[in-house]
Structures are given as C-alpha cells and as structure tokens.
Amino acid sequence: MSEFSRETLVLNMGPHHPSTHGVLRLVLELEGEIILRTDPIIGYLHTGFEKEMETRTYHQNIVFPPRIEYLATMIEEHAYVLAVEKLLGVRAPERAETLRIILSELSRIASHLVWLGTSAIDVNVTSMLMYCFNDRERIMDIFEMVSGQRMMHGYMRVGGLQWDVPEGFVLRVRSFADDLPGRLDEYERLLTDNLIWRERTEGIAVLSSGDALRYGCTGPIARGSGVNYDVRKAFPYGGYEAYDFDVPLGARGDSFSRYTVRMEEMRQSRRIILQALDRLRDGPVMLDDRKVALPPRPELVRSMEAVIHQFKLVSEGFHPPVGEVYSAVESPRGEKGYYLVSDGGNRPVRARVRSPSFNNLQALPVMIFRNTVSDVVVAIASIDIVLGDVDR
Amino acid sequence: MALKPSLPAGIQVSRAAGPSAVTELDARAVEGGILTTTVSRVVSWARKNSVWPVQFGLACCAIEMISAAQSRFDIARFGSELFRASPRQSDLMIVSGRVSQKMAPVLKHIYEQMLEPKWVIAMGDCASCGGVFNNYALVQGVDKLVPVDVYVAGCPPRPEALLFGFIKLQELIARGRPLRSPS
Amino acid sequence: MIAAAAEALVRDLAGLAEGEDRFRDEVTLLIPRDRLLDALARARDAGFAALTDLTAVDRLPQEPRFEVVYLLTNYAAQARLRLKVRLDADGAVAPSAASVHPGANWLEREVFDMFGIRFSGHPGLTRILMPDDWEGHPLRKDFPLVEEPVDFVGHTPKVPSAIIPTTPRTPPTPPR
16 A cells, blocks of 8 residues: 655645735645644735835825724824924824824724624624624724724824814714723623634634744734733823823733733723823814924915915925934834934935834744644734735 | 506416406406516626625725625625625625735736626725825736726725725626627 | 933943934944844843844935844833944845844845845845845835826826925024
8 A cells, every 4th residue: 555645735825815814825834734834925015105105205195104004094194193203303282192092092993893803704703793893983983073084094194183173073982982891891792701712712823922022023912922012101102101001911822812902902992092081171283383284274364474384384395304213103913113214305215114013924934833724814813914014 | 448447455466267267457467477678688687786796805995895895884785795705706806905016916817717797896096096106016007907897986985985886887787798708 | 311221232332333323212323234143132132132123224325325224122121222234235235133033034034125135144035025026126216116107198297206396405594
C-alpha cells in the first residue's frame, strides 16, 4: 500500500472573501486543518493617502482622514486636526474640545457596534448584524445632524469645529446614551453566556502580552492580552485628562477576552459622553486666531481684514513653523498617530499615518499558529482591522 | 347598454360545468385570471425582482452598502434577499469602494466568473471616476475595467441613494437591455 | 514637557547620538547608521520597548536625502523618543531593526516599497503595498502623483494638486 505523502496544503483565502473584513489576502499553509504558516498579503486597498496629503494644504487634507479609517471617522479627523494644532502650537476652545470628545466617543461606539455585528455574523449569529447596525443608525443620525454627512464629515477643523452643533443635539445624544446600556445588556445576554459563542472564541487566536508588545500591537488586541496602554490615559489629548473612566483589560489574550474588552469599552465611552454632556458650556467653537482659522461668516460683510484673511487661508493656507510632530489618539483599533513634518510651507513635507491595524495585523500569523482553518475567521474578526487603515 | 354586474369580493373562480353553463360572472372570472404578455417581459420582471448581488465591498462605500442591506433601509424588499459570496451564484456586482492597481485584476476575475445576465453598479465616486483620489494607486473609475450599468454618485452615497440606483437598475432590466456578448 | 524617562534615555544615548532636536514636547536624536541597532537595544532595555512607528522622509533636495525615523514609546513611564538615521540617496541601506523589534518587519517592508531604502538583515524584504512588479518608489519626491487630467473640450483645467500652488516657507514678518 502506497503511503500518502505528508505534504502541506497551501490555501489561498481572499482577497475577495466574505469574512476577511475587507480586501485582505491570506495564504495559509495547512497540515490537514491545522495552520502552520500564514502569509498575509495586503495592499489591495492602497490609495496613496500619504502622497496625496503631501500635495494639498493642511486645510484641504481634512478630506482624507475619514476615508482612511472609515469606521471611526470622527476619531480619525480628531487625530489629524490635533496633529496640525500641535504643529501650530494652538489649542481649540473648550466647547470645541468637549464636543470633539462627545463625537469621538460616539464614533468609538459606532465602530465597536460594527465590529460586534460583523464578528457575530462571521460566527453565524445573523441577527446581530441587524441589531448593531440599527443602533449605529442612531449615531449616524447624530453625525448627520451635526455635519450634514453620515460618514465623511469634515466637521473637525484646525482650531475647532466647522460650526456649532444645532439645537436638539444634546437631547439626541442623551437619549442614545440612555438606551445604550439596555442594548448592550441584550447583546451580552445573547453572546456572553452562549455556549456556541464561547466555544468558538475562548482559547482561539491567543496573543501573549509579550508578543503584543514585540509586534507593536495597541488597542483592544493588546489590552485583551493584558498590556495596559491606552493613549487617552498615557498621553492625554484634547481634554481627556479631565475625564474619569476605566480602561478594561483582558486576562487571557484570546478572542473572548477581546470581546469582553470591547463591550466594556462601549460602556466606558458612554460614561465619558455623559460627563462631557454635563461639562458642555457655551462658548466659541473655533479659534480666534485669524492666521489659522477662517473668520465667521457674518464678519466677512463687515470687515475688510476678515476678507483678506479668508482669501489668504483659502487660496494659500497657513504656514506652520518648521518642525515635526507626532500626535496620537486612541482609535477603536489602537494608537492612531499622525507624524507631520513641516518646512514652513503651506503643505506638509511628510504626512505619515501611524496605522494601528497595520501593526496589529502583523501579529496574525503568531495568533493563528496551530489553530484550525475555521478559527481564522474568528481571529481576523477579533483583531478588528480596517483595510483602509492597513493599506492607506 | 346593461351595466355589468359587479363581481363579489375575493378570488373569482368559474364554476361553470361546461360551455353552455357559462354566465357573465364566469366569463369575467376567467378573464381576470389570464394575463397576456411577451416572454421577455415576464423574464425581465422575474429577473429584476430577484437581483442577488455578490459581496464585493471594498472600502467605505461597503459600510453604506451593508447599511442598505440592514433593517432600516432594507434592500431585501427590492428582491436582494441575499448577498452571495460566490460570483457564480450572483447577478449583480456593486463595486463599492476604491479599486487599487493591485485589486484591478481580481475585480476583472470576479466579474468574468459571474454568469450572464449580469449587471454592475458603480457605487460611490471612487468606483465611478476615481473620486477624491487622482493618483498612481487607484484605477480612475471601474468602467475602465468592466462595463457599468448604473453609476451612483456620493462619497459615500447614502443607502437611499444606493437604493435609488438599484431601482434604476431594475427599470433598466425591465426595459430589456440586450445581453452583452462575452468579450 | 519632556518626560523624565525620555530625558534619562537622551543622556544615556548622548555618546551615540550626533545631534539632538527639541520641538513642542518631543525630543529627537540623530544617530549614525552604524550605531542604530545599539541605540535601539539600549532604548529597549531602558523601558522604551514599543516601536510605535518606523517610517522615512524624503528631504529632496536637501542632503543627505533620506531620513529613517524610529518612534519609541515607554508605556510604563509614558514617554516617547524619536531616533533618526540620515542616509544618502545612493547607498540608502540601513540595518534592519527586526532583530530588536519583530514588529519592524512590515514597517521596513513598507519603507522599502515606498522609498526604496533597503534594510540589511531583514528576513524578507519585498514590496508590501504596491503590486510585486511595480516599478518605482511612490513616496519619493521625484515620483509624480500621476494625476489624470479631466477631458474638457477647448479648455485644460488644472490638476487638483495644482489648484492651490505650493508656497514655500515665508520669512517671519518683522514687528511693526
């Protein structure tokens, strides 16, 4: 009897695949169903953001950040405008900072809801996608009310916000925040004690805390492994130092730990939103510095100087000082940073996006080593990557 | 001229035992159950009401496409009950998102695997014309790769806009676009 | 306010560095190429164990042309430090940091893909974002954006990046 040769099977997964959460290609080397080697191939969504950002002024560049990480759009805009403000050495007024925090945390909840819905549907809990997107629609309505756009807002500007929030914003946000714990309790009742969910996520795709540190992983994937690092606590930005919230940590570094970390993060985001709503005071939402921020519209009718400033800012843009800055925020995926290099001109010399999903995805081969093929889907879902962020 | 007696409510069934026992009501009941049309119209009607897209979400527009398939906007009421994973089992490719140079051959491959009749909706600005990005990395419009039936503008288009494009596609199918030759 | 841990590391690496720069609350050390791995290892042992980012800047027409930038973070002490290596256009080879930080693997592949800077000792230096047969390195300053002009009859509109012209650094206005 001839023996079957013990060769490994090379399996290609993607880039067109229902469960890779985007255009990700994985080449898996299998022995039977056990994965020995993984080679993620990315670049299928490379858009040339960094090159584009070098060819536009700092103000024009606000268009690009929400298209990079399209699930947490407000947070991405926040990251960019904070970096430019750091370069300029200015700080937005207090009302703008508070509103930015509210919108960022709503964006975080929206992103985690998408993660929850798509992860659950990967494990075939098909109704979860419907529930989560329904809740997310309420957040989309709030964003639309504030900026006119559901996704690519362009609402956060250098020096503050585009305009003030309309009446009814506080009521809408409060009503959403009041309903959120009930919804999250329902999702946890459905999933946390569900035998199928636990069987499919416990012990799957384990990432040790040492590996998380070595591969530069940040965000829930690192906190699920016990690495206590949240940019909002470590390098507070935009007013976060005044808020009281906890950073959940996971114990075992498996998919279930990451799930619990993200569920708790949604609750903590709600806590921040409620504190921010209480702190909200009247005031300007845009800097007074005419060299940086556009003058308010009514002033254009009255003042010639305002018209000149407007003209200069729109047709040429402002000139930051020579230097380079790195400014990071905590995105739902990890540390999202912008490294801007300025030579004093009206465009950045280099606009580098430090993408959390890019670094997190590097740890995938380590995570799914010796797991089965059916666990790859759960593993990718638990990393929560956004391919726009990975490929830029 | 005598007024026709009005039909009682409900489905009318002719209970005539033979041609000699046919009454006015029987004749109208039979007429009410017969439809005359052409085969192509019936086939187009069936096709347009059960267009199943292939899951081809690339970037940000994919999120709005998923929203269009969820309970608030609900593309299933227009017949797209399911987004198929396999291109061989689907009729429509909604190119939702930007197509990079590396993804272009994959898109072409998926399109070729779909069976006729197939349609393409270019959803969003990036798929229609390159959108915000005019650079080395992106294909400026997916119509450089595959023939497009409906362009839906927006960055990203609202789910209602996608549904409007979808309805336009249904009207296109109803009008009976001649099948393209495989080329 | 530069964190105490970062100041301590700056003093520690002072022998290796050939330049220092401070801007806002950040400190950058310029390290010669042959001392880079030593500096990274010492930084890691001092607690700066996270390689947050590894990227490059093309400073054409300034010489040396390329700068490879390493951003290190100390999670416990909440401090950051930036290290830079300057490379000439020909001979743009840097030692690979993958031996010190495994997470540098993909980051260096991206720098190679976008800038053409090679890393000696890298486990597998291939393109990562562009197709494998792509020619050229997109983020170099002499690589054009490749903008497709819009077809109009009788009029050639500007390409988007030329609508607002580049204005170089303006000298500071003298006080009145």
